[in-house]
Each structure stands twice: as structure tokens, then as C-alpha cells.
Amino acid sequence: xxxxxxxxxxxxxxxxxxxxxxxxxxxxxxxxxxxxxxxxxxxxxxxxxxxxxxxxxxxxxxxxxxxxxxxxxxxxxxxxxxxxxxxxxxxxxxxxxxxxxxxxxxxxxxxxxxxxxxxxxxxxxxxxxxxxxxxxxxxxxxxxxxxxxxxxxxxxxxxxxxxxxxxxxxxxxxxxxxxxxxxxxxxxxxxxxxxxxxxxxxxxxxxxxxxxxxxxxxxxxxxxxxxxxxxxxxxxxxxxxxxxxxxxxxxxxxxxxxxxxxxxxxxxxxxxxxxxxxxxxxxxxxxxxxxxxxxxxxxxxxxxxxxxxxxxxxxxxxxxxxxxxxxxxxxxxxxxxxxxxxxxxxxxxxxxxxxx
Numbered sequence: 001x002x003x004x005x006x007x008x009x010x011x012x013x014x015x016x017x018x019x020x021x022x023x024x025x026x027x028x029x030x031x032x033x034x035x036x037x038x039x040x041x042x043x044x045x046x047x048x049x050x051x052x053x054x055x056x057x058x059x060x061x062x063x064x065x066x067x068x069x070x071x072x073x074x075x076x077x078x079x080x081x082x083x084x085x086x087x088x089x090x091x092x093x094x095x096x097x098x099x100x101x102x103x104x105x106x107x108x109x110x111x112x113x114x115x116x117x118x119x120x121x122x123x124x125x126x127x128x129x130x131x132x133x134x135x136x137x138x139x140x141x142x143x144x145x146x147x148x149x150x151x152x153x154x155x156x157x158x159x160x161x162x163x164x165x166x167x168x169x170x171x172x173x174x175x176x177x178x179x180x181x182x183x184x185x186x187x188x189x190x191x192x193x194x195x196x197x198x199x200x201x202x203x204x205x206x207x208x209x210x211x212x213x214x215x216x217x218x219x220x221x222x223x224x225x226x227x228x229x230x231x232x233x234x235x236x237x238x239x240x241x242x243x244x245x246x247x248x249x250x251x252x253x254x255x256x257x258x259x260x261x262x263x264x265x266x267x268x269x270x271x272x273x274x275x276x277x278x279x280x281x282x283x284x285x286x287x288x289x290x291x292x293x294x295x296x297x298x299x300x301x302x303x304x305x306x307x308x309x310x311x312x313x314x315x316x317x318x319x320x321x322x323x324x325x326x327x328x329x330x331x332x333x334x335x336x337x338x339x340x341x342x343x344x345x346x347x348x349x350x351x352x353x354x355x356x
Contacts, residue, residue: 002071002072003074003228004068004231004232004235005235006064006068006072007064007065007067007068007232007233007235007236007239008064008198008235008236008238008239009239010060010063010064010067010236011057011063011064011235011236011237011238011240011242011243012239012240012242012243013239013243014059014060014063014064014240015056015057015060015239015240015242015244015246016246018059019053019243019246019247019254020253022050022055022056023247023254026050026051026052026053026254027050030102031050031051031052031098049253049254050253050254051255051256051259052095052098052099052102052255052257052259053247053254053260054091054095054256054257054258054260054262054263054264055091055095055259055260056240056254057237057240057241057243057256057260058087058088058091058259058263060239060240060243060244061084061233061236061237061240061267062084062088064236064240065080065232065233065236069232076229077225077226077229078141078225078226079141079225079226079229079274080226080229080230080232082126082130082141082270083230083233083267083271084267085125085126086122086123086126086266086267086269086270087264087267087270088263089121089122089125089126090122090173090262090263090266090267091259091260092118092122093110093115093118093258093262094257094258094259094260094261094262095257095258095259096110096118097110097115097258097259097262098257098258098259119169119170120166122169123165123166123170123266124162124166126165126169126270127142127161127162127166130142130165130273130274131158131161135225137209139225141225141226141274142161142165142273142274143155143276144156144157146164146278147277147279147280148278148351149280149347149348149351150222150223150276150351151223151276164278165273168269168272168273168278168281169265169266169269169270171292172265172266172268172269172288173264173265173266173269174262174265174292175265175285175289175291176261176262176264176265176268177258177261177262177265178292178295178314179288179291179314180256180260180261181316182250182320182329182330183248183249183251183252183330184245184248184249184250184252184330185316185329185330185333185334186256186260186261186264187244187245187248187249187256187260188245188249188330188334189285189334189337190237190264190268191242191245192337192338192341193268193281193285193341194235194237194241194268194271195341196284196341196344196345197230197231197234197268197271197272197275198231198234199231199345200234200275200345200348201231201232201234201275202228202231203348204224204227204230204275205228205231207220207221207352208221208222208224208227209221209222209223220352220355222276223276224274224276225274226274227275230274230275233267233271234271237264241264244260250326250327250330265288268281269281277348280344280348283340283343283344284340284341284343284345285340286336286337286339286340286343286344287333287340290315290336291314291315291316292314294313294315294318295314297309297313298310298313299313
């Protein structure tokens with residue numbers, strides 16, 4: 001359990017101390033944010049703010065995970081490495097996108113096909129490897145069954161699992177990317193979700209089927225390969241994002257960029273798949289889903305009727321144009337995200353209690 005505390009504290013410390021160093025480096029190289037002219041006019045003042053800040057919390061998370069292992073004298077687990085690999089891989093795709101935007105002065109960054117190809121390579125690699133390397137109980141990091149708070153139903157098979165995992169990775173990474181439009185919004189929302197997954201990992205470890213002989217109700221146990229290590233990763237992410245938020249909150253000194261948003265969406269999906277809470281993440285990450293749906297509704301409505309439902313999509317910009325201040329939108333959206341997390345954790349506990 002000490003690993004969880006170590007990883008969170010180290011992640012927090014590294015981003016608190018390291019992010020301002022990254023800000024100076026990016027500013028010196030002129031790697032500033034490109035602001036589109038068709039967005040809210042108030043955002044034009046943010047042009048030139050250092051971006052690619054996701055580098056800070058990606059590095060801090062990886063470092064916190066391995067340092068906590070060294071301090072605790074425990075070896076890394078395959079599940080932990082797999083989730084971190086997904087985060088780094090998606091972050092690399094986002095970094096290339098950000099780099100092209102800045103250096104090539106191309107507002108859309110990577111070409112759509114190239115960006116999709118990168119995400120597919122990373123996602124397929126994760127999904128395939130997640131079905132390999134069983135432990136002594138025969139559990140692989142992921143399961144070919146769908147899951148809500150645990151696995152349910154029949155196996156969908158490895159091919160459909162890979163397709164399902166890809167859909168989740170693409171949907172959540174792009175959802176976080178769309179949410180990252182206001183100072184601190186995506187970062188603060190992510191802190192709440194990673195905090196929830198830290199709790200879920202600890203709970204699953206305490207109620208693991210591997211400890212069935214000592215449990216009061218073995219029927220309610222969890223068949224998750226490395227729940228404690230998933231909690232260590234989630235804690236490192238929570239601490240790293242919290243430290244980054246110190247510099248990312250309004251007025252932001254640095255933006256996470258696609259480097260950060262794609263990485264956060266990817267690692268959140270990885271935690272959901274490996275903790276067997278695939279459908280539950282849509283509730284706990286409800287803000288990301290809500291903002292994504294606002295874009296889908298806006299585009300669909302305009303193409304079908306020629307009319308817009310919102311003044312601007314994603315949803316956060318709609319409220320800005322209604323006269324809400326940026327800070328007001330962010331805080332209220334954080335509250336929405338907090339409610340989603342509470343509901344998700346309530347459903348998770350209710351599922352365990354029902355089995356008990």
C-alpha cells in the first residue's frame with residue numbers, strides 16, 4: 001500500500017518542480033500555442049502560451065511509478081507497464097501533432113490519416129499484448145468479456161476485443177482532447193477520475209479472488225490480474241496531474257496540448273480495460289462523454305438541418321458565448337465531473353454489495 005502513497009507524492013512533486021522548468025524551455029524555443037481565429041475571441045490572448053505540457057506529467061507519472069517500486073522493493077507488473085506504455089504511445093502521437101502545429105505552422109497538425117494510423121498502431125499493440133502473459137492463476141491483464149463493474153456475459157473473442165479496445169481508446173482520448181479547451185478543465189477533471197481509479201484498484205486488491213480463502217464472501221471477489229499496481233499508476237497520475245494543474249489553471253502558464261490530452265485519454269481507457277470496468281468509465285468520465293456528444297450533436301444537426309444546437313461546440317465554448325467567465329465554466333464543469341465520479345463509485349460499490 002505504501003507504493004500508492006509514494007507514487008502519488010512523487011508524481012505531485014515532480015510536476016510542481018519540473019513544469020516551470022519545462023515552461024522556460026518551451027518558451028525559449030518558441031513552442032507556443034496556436035489559437036484558431038474561429039474560437040472565442042477571448043482566447044486570442046492565449047496565443048504563444050507554451051504548449052506540449054503533457055510531457056511534464058507523462059514523465060512524472062512514469063518516474064513516480066518506477067521510483068515507488070524501487071522504494072518499496074517491488075517489481076513492476078505487466079499490467080502497470082502496459083498501461084504506462086499506452087500512455088506514452090498516445091502521448092508520442094500527440095507530441096508529433098503538437099510539434100507539426102508549432103514548427104510547420106499548420107493549425108491542424110498531423111494529417112488525419114497519419115494521426116489515425118499512429119493511434120491505431122498504439123491501440124492495437126496495447127489490445128493484443130493485454131491478452132497475453134497470464135499470471136499463475138491464468139489471468140491475463142485484459143479479458144475478452146465486456147465489463148461494467150466486473151466481467152459479464154460471454155467472451156467476444158480476441159478480434160472483437162481488439163476492435164472494442166480501439167474504439168474505447170479513440171473515443172476517450174479524443175474526448176479528453178475536446179475537453180482541453182479551457183485553462184485547467186481537462187486536467188482537473190482527470191485528477192478526479194484518477195483518484196477514483198486509485199480507490200477502485202485498492203478495493204479490488206483487498207477483495208481479489210487470489211485471496212478468496214481469507215475473504216468473508218468469495219463470490220464477490222474480483223478477477224483482476226494486478227489491481228494494486230493499477231492503483232499505483234492511477235495514484236501517480238493523480239499526483240502528477242494535480243501538480244501540473246498548479247501551472248495549468250487560469251491564467252494558464254502552460255497547456256498540455258495533444259501530447260497530454262491523448263495520453264490522458266489513452267491511460268484512462270487502459271485503466272478501465274485492465275480493471276474490468278470498461279462501461280463504468282463512461283459514467284466516471286462523464287464530462288468527457290458529455291463534451292464529445294455536444295460536438296456530435298452540433299455536427300449532426302448542422303448537416304441534417306443546417307442549424308446549430310449550440311452557439312459553439314465543444315460545449316464549454318457554448319457557455320462562454322452565453323457570458324459565463326472561463327473560471328466559472330471550469331469550476332461548474334469540475335462539479336459535474338465530481339458528480340459523475342461519485343455516481344460511478346456508488347455503482348461500483350453497489351455491485352459489490354449486491355453480490356455480498
